Amino acid sequence: MAVGEFPFPAMPTLAGIRLSTASAGIKRAGRKDLVLMELAEGSTVAGVFTRNAFCAAPVTLCRQHLSQADIRYLLINSGNANACTGEQGMRDALACCAAVAGETGGRVESVLPFSTGVIGEPLPVEKISAAIPGAVTALDENGWHDAAQGIMTTDTRPKGFTGQLEYQGKTITVNGIAKGAGMIRPNMATMLAFIATDAKVAEPVLASICREAADQSFNRITIDGDTSTNDSCVLIATGKVDLPEITEAEGGLYEALRELLVQAFTTLAQSIVGDGEGATKFVTLTVSGGRSRAECLEVGYSVAHSPLIKTALFASDPNWGRIVAAIGYADVDDLDASAVRVYLGDVLIVEQGGRAASYTEVQGQEVMQREQVSIAIDLGRGDYSETLWTTDLSYEYVRINADYRS
Amino acid sequence: MAVGEFPFPAMPTLAGIRLSTASAGIKRAGRKDLVLMELAEGSTVAGVFTRNAFCAAPVTLCRQHLSQADIRYLLINSGNANACTGEQGMRDALACCAAVAGETGGRVESVLPFSTGVIGEPLPVEKISAAIPGAVTALDENGWHDAAQGIMTTDTRPKGFTGQLEYQGKTITVNGIAKGAGMIRPNMATMLAFIATDAKVAEPVLASICREAADQSFNRITIDGDTSTNDSCVLIATGKVDLPEITEAEGGLYEALRELLVQAFTTLAQSIVGDGEGATKFVTLTVSGGRSRAECLEVGYSVAHSPLIKTALFASDPNWGRIVAAIGYADVDDLDASAVRVYLGDVLIVEQGGRAASYTEVQGQEVMQREQVSIAIDLGRGDYSETLWTTDLSYEYVRINADYRS
Numbered sequence: 001m002a003v004g005e006f007p008f009p010a011m012p013t014l015a016g017i018r019l020s021t022a023s024a025g026i027k028r029a030g031r032k033d034l035v036l037m038e039l040a041e042g043s044t045v046a047g048v049f050t051r052n053a054f055c056a057a058p059v060t061l062c063r064q065h066l067s068q069a070d071i072r073y074l075l076i077n078s079g080n081a082n083a084c085t086g087e088q089g090m091r092d093a094l095a096c097c098a099a100v101a102g103e104t105g106g107r108v109e110s111v112l113p114f115s116t117g118v119i120g121e122p123l124p125v126e127k128i129s130a131a132i133p134g135a136v137t138a139l140d141e142n143g144w145h146d147a148a149q150g151i152m153t154t155d156t157r158p159k160g161f162t163g164q165l166e167y168q169g170k171t172i173t174v175n176g177i178a179k180g181a182g183m184i185r186p187n188m189a190t191m192l193a194f195i196a197t198d199a200k201v202a203e204p205v206l207a208s209i210c211r212e213a214a215d216q217s218f219n220r221i222t223i224d225g226d227t228s229t230n231d232s233c234v235l236i237a238t239g240k241v242d243l244p245e246i247t248e249a250e251g252g253l254y255e256a257l258r259e260l261l262v263q264a265f266t267t268l269a270q271s272i273v274g275d276g277e278g279a280t281k282f283v284t285l286t287v288s289g290g291r292s293r294a295e296c297l298e299v300g301y302s303v304a305h306s307p308l309i310k311t312a313l314f315a316s317d318p319n320w321g322r323i324v325a326a327i328g329y330a331d332v333d334d335l336d337a338s339a340v341r342v343y344l345g346d347v348l349i350v351e352q353g354g355r356a357a358s359y360t361e362v363q364g365q366e367v368m369q370r371e372q373v374s375i376a377i378d379l380g381r382g383d384y385s386e387t388l389w390t391t392d393l394s395y396e397y398v399r400i401n402a403d404y405r406s
Numbered sequence: 407m408a409v410g411e412f413p414f415p416a417m418p419t420l421a422g423i424r425l426s427t428a429s430a431g432i433k434r435a436g437r438k439d440l441v442l443m444e445l446a447e448g449s450t451v452a453g454v455f456t457r458n459a460f461c462a463a464p465v466t467l468c469r470q471h472l473s474q475a476d477i478r479y480l481l482i483n484s485g486n487a488n489a490c491t492g493e494q495g496m497r498d499a500l501a502c503c504a505a506v507a508g509e510t511g512g513r514v515e516s517v518l519p520f521s522t523g524v525i526g527e528p529l530p531v532e533k534i535s536a537a538i539p540g541a542v543t544a545l546d547e548n549g550w551h552d553a554a555q556g557i558m559t560t561d562t563r564p565k566g567f568t569g570q571l572e573y574q575g576k577t578i579t580v581n582g583i584a585k586g587a588g589m590i591r592p593n594m595a596t597m598l599a600f601i602a603t604d605a606k607v608a609e610p611v612l613a614s615i616c617r618e619a620a621d622q623s624f625n626r627i628t629i630d631g632d633t634s635t636n637d638s639c640v641l642i643a644t645g646k647v648d649l650p651e652i653t654e655a656e657g658g659l660y661e662a663l664r665e666l667l668v669q670a671f672t673t674l675a676q677s678i679v680g681d682g683e684g685a686t687k688f689v690t691l692t693v694s695g696g697r698s699r700a701e702c703l704e705v706g707y708s709v710a711h712s713p714l715i716k717t718a719l720f721a722s723d724p725n726w727g728r729i730v731a732a733i734g735y736a737d738v739d740d741l742d743a744s745a746v747r748v749y750l751g752d753v754l755i756v757e758q759g760g761r762a763a764s765y766t767e768v769q770g771q772e773v774m775q776r777e778q779v780s781i782a783i784d785l786g787r788g789d790y791s792e793t794l795w796t797t798d799l800s801y802e803y804v805r806i807n808a809d810y811r812s
Contacts, residue, residue, distance in 0.1 A: 053741040054734030054759065084730055086744075086760040119727030120761050229731050307713065307799070311807035321525030324490055325635050328460030335459035338492075353460065354490040355526050393713070398801050401717035 002156050003371050004274035004282040009162045011144035014175045015198045016040035016238025019143030021150035024131035026079035026124055035150040036135040037074040043238045044203045045071040046210040050231035057082050057089030058113040069109035073100050078153050082115040082123040083229040092123040099129040103136045116153055116190035116230055148177040151192055155179050159271040161264045165256050170243050172199045174260050178268040190230035195264050199257050200239030202247040209258050210235040217265035221273045221389045222304050273389045278396030281313050284374040284389055291382035295332045300388045302330035310393030318364025320349045339380030408562045409777050410680035410688040415568045417550035420581045421604045422446035422644025425549030427556035430537035432485035432530055441556040442541040443480040449644045450609045451477040452616040456637035463488050463495035464519040475515035479506050484559050488521040488529040489635040498529040505535040509542045520638055522559055522596035554583040557598055561585050565677040567670045571662050576649050578605045580666050584674040596636035601670050605663050606645030608653040615664050616641040623671035626794045627679045628710050679795045684802030687719045690780040690795055697788035701738045706794045708736035716799030724770025726755045745786035
């Protein structure tokens with residue numbers, strides 16, 4: 001199941017990026033399970049990674065390599081997460097980077113490795129290494145769609161974004177691909193996102209945009225509250241457009257690019273939610289009127305993670321009592337329940353500590369029947385606001401996740 | 407569905423407590439939906455209540471009355487939670503207390519009100535008031551079993567505990583009854599527990615035992631992570647046993663009574679988990695080796711609330727990758743993944759950041775097939791330990807909670 005309209009766009013080439021997709025036979029012979037991305041010399045790269053203490057070997061290695069060298073290649077495999085694989089996992093991830101470096105004549109530290117798939121199984125390094133020469137030969141500027149498919153695991157559709165902006169007569173392009181929603185299937189891990197632009201951006205500025213955009217997108221979506229061992233998001237600037245380098249977080253070019261990148265991150269994040277496990281609803285949850293962003297998020301996650309609210313969404317039941325209870329048990333100091341307002345779509349359902357006088361169940365029912373549902377909560381005590389995206393909890397979710405690992 | 411063996415015990419009388427159960431016709435005519443409990447003069451009373459900001463009117467009134475007067479009556483209705491009912495809800499709860507006070511010639515502040523059932527509907531005060539004279543007349547020392555049934559909502563079985571201890575030739579009795587698991591059914595709220603002893607205990611000591619015992623029991627169980635608007639736990643000491651009053655939190659009598667009360671609270675809490683919605687597994691989760699109780703609980707709730715782990719439990723799947731991922735994303739500073747050990751039953755499944763060398767899937771499968779599953783996590787960095795009890799997440803949970811409110 002999948003909800004919402006997230007068609008895969010026609011992806012233009014992006015100067016400075018070549019991609020290829022290959023079959024290494026990691027889980028099944030013939031499946032495209034390996035993606036190689038080549039970045040032009042002079043590209044800057046930034047990344048945000050899972051904070052999971054059991055982060056996978058490739059994540060540890062990504063962090064190291066980003067601090068050690070200019071990045072020239074990204075190697076992504078699906079079918080095996082190389083997570084919870086101890087010392088051997090680190091050696092295996094490094095061996096894959098070395099295979100790319102050997103084939104391309106570069107440094108091992110210039111390769112970033114990414115893995116997604118089963119946790120706790122040794123990475124089949126030989127199969128991956130054997131597929132690398134072919135992947136290098138096949139590198140092509142037109143590889144975006146194939147790459148989006150190559151990184152899929154249990155995703156039901158590839159996820160992509162493309163957008164452009166004009167600045168001083170020049171065209172800047174942003175392309176992005178992503179996969180998977182958090183912990184997807186038995187032992188399947190990982191959200192991965194790769195976003196690139198041909199603008200020229202100094203590394204510190206790129207890093208701050210990456211953090212900020214991820215915070216407003218990938219860190220604002222939740223399917224089941226679980227954070228995987230492999231979650232990674234990488235932002236690349238190839239600098240191939242003939243415009244001055246962005247060296248400060250200010251100015252018209254910076255603002256325009258930042259806005260387009262936030263749009264790219266947000267679209268990819270939303271497309272992940274739309275492809276959430278067993279999802280039948282796409283839910284936009286806005287918490288406003290908070291004294292801080294933190295308390296808006298606290299309330300938002302309390303609502304978004306409540307199995308009672310998620311099952312009510314699945315049932316299209318405008319069960320305002322459950323929403324109110326979840327707001328009430330969020331960890332917010334001195335929340336005045338009588339100041340809180342809750343809206344389903346445009347319908348005011350809760351005010352002054354109880355059901356709104358104007359509210360009728362028919363109104364709520366009408367909103368809840370939709371595939372896309374918005375819930376807005378006004379805490380009535382400040383000026384901060386946050387938006388999250390999530391899904392319902394269906395029989396299908398239980399079925400997918402209770403299925404024995406295949 | 408319900409798991410585990412929690413038979414309702416033969417409850418002896420407890421000197422200083424009389425109970426009655428009546429039909430007020432709150433939701434359905436003829437159903438026993440009202441319980442009155444009378445406490446002997448001189449009883450001391452302590453309570454812990456939900457921290458939900460949308461706490462129900464009766465909870466607010468309980469807190470007020472406990473601070474204003476000696477408590478002589480507890481009035482509990484099922485079928486309506488009197489929650490999210492605004493000012494009217496406060497007037498209604500007070501009116502019920504006044505009805506009891508009027509009939510018994512006492513003070514309104516000496517009555518504690520409790521409600522459980524549908525959220526957001528006005529309390530039918532007239533029906534309740536009309537049933538009170540009969541309830542007063544019917545008060546009897548032998549009413550424990552009927553009372554345990556009268557407070558049930560969607561519970562599939564009544565929950566009770568009884569125990570005794572001998573001290574200097576005298577017998578002290580502890581009786582307790584409880585209902586419900588958190589937010590149970592569409593708009594059904596509330597965990598309620600009433601525990602009484604005939605020992606004589608000064609109010610501050612009783613309050614500290616109540617807080618401590620609730621913390622080790624009702625605050626350590628979770629079905630779905632949701633905390634209701636009405637959760638209440640009350641501890642009563644009638645002082646009818648001819649022994650000195652316990653005025654300090656020390657000494658043999660204090661220790662013996664405290665231990666028996668913790669056992670009462672824990673048994674009732676576990677019986678609530680065993681009757682959790684759609685539960686097919688009773689899970690005991692122990693987190694040891696923490697640097698603080700807080701971090702043990704952080705890891706414990708991270709695991710206990712993970713829908714991925716709960717669905718794996720439902721499927722009897724020893725999916726250690728999901729357990730490891732949930733430990734990893736718990737908010738624990740500088741957790742060294744390589745020091746963590748995880749056991750399923752007695753079987754070591756994870757060590758040194760990955761699957762234990764000695765572990766075979768057959769071993770894990772054998773443990774997971776059981777109705778009672780224990781998961782033990784050793785963080786390997788300190789001396790603190792905490793235990794939680796929870797359930798799995800089944801199709802039945804989704805079915806119960808996705809059913810439209812009847």
